[in-house]
Amino acid sequence: MNKILALFIFCVSCSPMWLYAANTTQGKLLYDQNCSICHGAQGISTMSSAPNFKRGEALSQSDFTLLKHINSGKNACPAFIGILQQQQVFDVIAYLRTLYR
Numbered sequence: 001m002n003k004i005l006a007l008f009i010f011c012v013s014c015s016p017m018w019l020y021a022a023n024t025t026q027g028k029l030l031y032d033q034n035c036s037i038c039h040g041a042q043g044i045s046t047m048s049s050a051p052n053f054k055r056g057e058a059l060s061q062s063d064f065t066l067l068k069h070i071n072s073g074k075n076a077c078p079a080f081i082g083i084l085q086q087q088q089v090f091d092v093i094a095y096l097r098t099l100y101r
């Protein structure tokens, strides 16, 4: 029992993602509202300088790196800290990964 508890605490402490399962349906809604104007409805970017998510551009980075960039913004990509909650950003990231095919 203690071993299971210890393993649980270990997993939770090393991976915050365990606390929250990302929701791609919610992610799509948020993406359509906040990101599709530049990144395109299907991830085919409408701005030449924006990565094309359908081709997997920028998606080789970890969820945490993407979270950091989405929170703080990058050049023409606006910062979403204070606009999206952290779990909403994780929903959007999970959705971005479904666009690459």
Ligand code: HEC
Pocket (backbone or CB within 6 Å): 030, 031, 034, 035, 036, 037, 038, 039, 047, 049, 050, 051, 058, 061, 066, 069, 070, 074, 075, 076, 077, 078, 080, 092
């Ligand atoms: C006003 C247009 C615009 C909007 C709105 C926008 N982006 Fe961007 N995004 C860009 C541009 C342009 C870049 C390229 C930035 C660069 O590398 O110079 C970019 C880059 C990115 C990157 C790659 C960053 C990296 O690590 O290289 C991610 C991820 C991203 N955007 C996600 C999002 C998400 C998620 C949203 C919505 C919540 C969003 N963007 C909204 C224009 C936009």
